[in-house]
Amino acid sequence: MFRSRVATLGVAALVLTACGGNSAEAPKKKTELTLYNDKGAWTKYFDEMGALSKQQIGLGMKPTGYTDSAQYQAFIKASFRTNVKPDLFTWQTGGMLEEIVKQKQVADTTAVWQEAIKAGDLSQDLASYYTIGGKQYCVPMNVAYWGMFYNKKIFDKYGLKPPQTWDELVQAAETLKKNGVKAFYHTSVLFSFVWFEQLMAGSDPDLYDRLSTGKAKYTDPGVVQVMEKWKSLIDAGYFINPGDKTDPGDVLKNGKAAMVSFGTWFNTSMTQRDLKSGTDYGFFVIPNVNPSLPKTSMIFESGPLCSLAKADDPDSSMKYLKWWTTADAQKKWASTRGDVSANPKVEIADEALGAVTKDAGGGTYRLVNRYFEATPPPVLTAALDGFGKFVTEPGTYKEVLDSIQKAADEYWSTHQ
Numbered sequence: 001m002f003r004s005r006v007a008t009l010g011v012a013a014l015v016l017t018a019c020g021g022n023s024a025e026a027p028k029k030k031t032e033l034t035l036y037n038d039k040g041a042w043t044k045y046f047d048e049m050g051a052l053s054k055q056q057i058g059l060g061m062k063p064t065g066y067t068d069s070a071q072y073q074a075f076i077k078a079s080f081r082t083n084v085k086p087d088l089f090t091w092q093t094g095g096m097l098e099e100i101v102k103q104k105q106v107a108d109t110t111a112v113w114q115e116a117i118k119a120g121d122l123s124q125d126l127a128s129y130y131t132i133g134g135k136q137y138c139v140p141m142n143v144a145y146w147g148m149f150y151n152k153k154i155f156d157k158y159g160l161k162p163p164q165t166w167d168e169l170v171q172a173a174e175t176l177k178k179n180g181v182k183a184f185y186h187t188s189v190l191f192s193f194v195w196f197e198q199l200m201a202g203s204d205p206d207l208y209d210r211l212s213t214g215k216a217k218y219t220d221p222g223v224v225q226v227m228e229k230w231k232s233l234i235d236a237g238y239f240i241n242p243g244d245k246t247d248p249g250d251v252l253k254n255g256k257a258a259m260v261s262f263g264t265w266f267n268t269s270m271t272q273r274d275l276k277s278g279t280d281y282g283f284f285v286i287p288n289v290n291p292s293l294p295k296t297s298m299i300f301e302s303g304p305l306c307s308l309a310k311a312d313d314p315d316s317s318m319k320y321l322k323w324w325t326t327a328d329a330q331k332k333w334a335s336t337r338g339d340v341s342a343n344p345k346v347e348i349a350d351e352a353l354g355a356v357t358k359d360a361g362g363g364t365y366r367l368v369n370r371y372f373e374a375t376p377p378p379v380l381t382a383a384l385d386g387f388g389k390f391v392t393e394p395g396t397y398k399e400v401l402d403s404i405q406k407a408a409d410e411y412w413s414t415h416q
Contacts (some may be wrong), residue, residue: 030313032060033087033320035305036079037141038072040065042268045336049324052332057323059316061088069190080105085308087317090141093129093304094373095380101132107307107314109321110136116325121343123361129302129369138304139321140342142333144263145356146198146299146370147285149270152278154181154258162284166202169287173238176258184233185257188242192387194261195233197371199226201297202289205368212374214412218405227390227397229289234394242391249273252281261286263301263370264340264353271338283352285365298360301370302342376415382407 032054035046043065050061064086066072073096076089080103091097100106113136116122122140130136148162155161155172158179163169173183186195200208203226210216211223233239240257249269252260260266267277275281288296305324307317323329330343340348340357348354359365368374375383386400 028313030087030316031058032062033313033316035061035063035088035090036066036072036076036086037063037090038066038069039090040067041272042337045268045333048336049329049333052329053320053323056328057319059320059323061320080308085311087307087311087313088320089306089308091138091304091306092373093302094369095376096373097130097137097304097306098132099377101137105309106137107309107311107318108135108137109139109307109318112136112139112318112322112325115322120345121325121327121330123342123344126302126342129373130304138306139325141303141305141324142265143302143340143342144265144300145340145360145365146261146263146301147283147356148259148261149252149266149281149283150259151252151255152280152282154255155282162282163287165291166287166289170233173233173236177237181255182240182257183238183259184240185248185251185260186239186242186391187244187248188388188391190384191262192242192384192391193371195230196226196383196387197299197368198261198286199230199289201299201368202286202293203229204290205293205297205366208368209374212369212371212376214408214416218401218408223401224398227401230390231394231397234391239391242388263299264356265337267339267350267353268337277338277350277352283350283356285356293366295364295366297368298356298365299370300360300367301373376411378411379404379408 037046043063046061046063046065050063054060066075076086076091079085091100097106113122113127113130117124117127126140126143127136130138150162158175160172160175163172176183197208200223204222207216207220207222211218216223240251246256248260248262248266249272251257253273253275270277270281285296285298305321307314307321311317325343327343327345330341330346334341334346335349338350340353344361348357360367372380383404386404390397390400
C-alpha cells in the first residue's frame with residue numbers, strides 16, 4: 001500500500017542518513033525545515049504554509065506525511081535514537097505528549113506561549129492542554145470542535161432540520177430508517193471511540209472526566225448505561241456497517257449515511273470533494289443525551305506541532321513555531337482547509353463553523369477533552385480494541401467494559 005511504502009522509505013532514509021552523517025561538521029543555519037506529520041492528506045496545505053513562511057520569515061518547510069498513525073508514531077520514536085532529527089513534527093496532547101516530554105525529547109515552548117497569549121494569538125485556556133510540569137511544550141497545529149456533519153440534500157428531501165434535542169436526533173434517525181437511509185456513520189478501527197465519548201459526555205461529563213483520571217471505573221452503572229444506550233442505537237439499525245472501508249467523506253457525499261460525527265477538521269474532506277457548505281452539507285452541535293445538564297457538552301481537541309529538544313537547528317525550529325501561532329499564518333492555515341483556528345483573531349469563513357468557534361470560545365459549551373487525548377495510552381489501546389469489537393458484536397458490551405477496566409486497573413495502580 002502507498003502509506004506502507006511512505007513509512008518504509010521514511011524509516012530507511014532516516015537510518016541511512018544517520019549512519020552516513022558526519023557529526024564533526026558544524027551545524028548550519030537552515031533555510032528549510034522538515035515537518036513530519038500523520039496527516040498525509042494535508043500535504044498540499046502544508047506546502048502552502050511552507051511557501052508563506054519562506055516569504056514572511058525566510059524559512060521554508062517541507063512536509064512528509066503519513067496516513068497510518070501507528071507507523072507514524074513508531075517512526076517519530078525511532079528518530080529519538082538517531083543523529084538525524086525531524087525539525088518539526090505533529091503529535092497528540094494528553095498522555096502521548098506527556099510520555100515524550102518525560103523522556104526529555106520535546107523542546108520547551110513556554111516563552112512562545114507567553115508571548116502569543118500577551119499578543120492575543122493564543123488563549124490562556126488552551127495552554128492547559130500543552131502544560132506539563134508547569135511548562136508548555138509544542139504549539140497548536142490545529143484545534144477542532146466536534147459535532148455532526150450532515151447531508152443537507154437528504155435532510156431537505158425528508159423534511160429534516162438540525163435537531164435541538166437528543167429525542168429529535170433519534171426521531172430524525174427513525175425517519176431516515178423508514179426511508180431506507182442509514183442515519184449514522186461509525187467504524188470499528190481507530191475512531192471506534194467516537195460514539196462512546198459523545199454519549200458519555202452528553203450523559204454525564206463529570207463521570208467522563210473521572211474515567212480519564214482513574215477516579216471512576218468502566219464497570220460503573222453510568223458507563224454501563226451509556227453502552228446500553230449505544231447498543232440500542234445499533235440494534236435499531238441507524239448505523240452503517242462498521243467494517244465498511246468507504247472514506248467517511250465519500251459516505252456523506254454519496255449518502256451512504258446521512259450524518260457523520262467528526263471534528264471541524266472534517267470540513268476539509270468536504271471542501272476537497274468540491275461540496276458547498278449550506279448547499280450540499282451542514283454542521284450542527286450534537287444535543288446532550290441528558291437534557292438537564294446546564295451546558296451542552298462539546299468534544300474538543302487540539303493537535304500539537306512540536307520541535308525536538310535536540311533539534312539540528314533549535315533556533316530556526318522555535319522561530320517557525322512562533323510564526324505558526326500568528327494571525328497571518330493561522331488565517332492561511334484555516335482558510336485553505338476551510339477549518340477553524342487556534343488564533344482568536346482569525347475570522348472563520350464558514351458560517352456554521354464560525355458560530356461554533358465563537359460560542360465555544362465564549363463559554364457557551366462545556367468543552368470536553370477528546371477521548372483519544374484524555375485517556376492514558378495503555379487504557380486507550382484496550383478501549384479502541386474493545387469498542388471495535390463492540391460495534392460489530394453489540395452484545396459483548398459488558399465483556400468489553402471488563403477488559404478496558406482491567407487495563408485501567410493495571411495503569412492506575414502505578415500512576416495515581
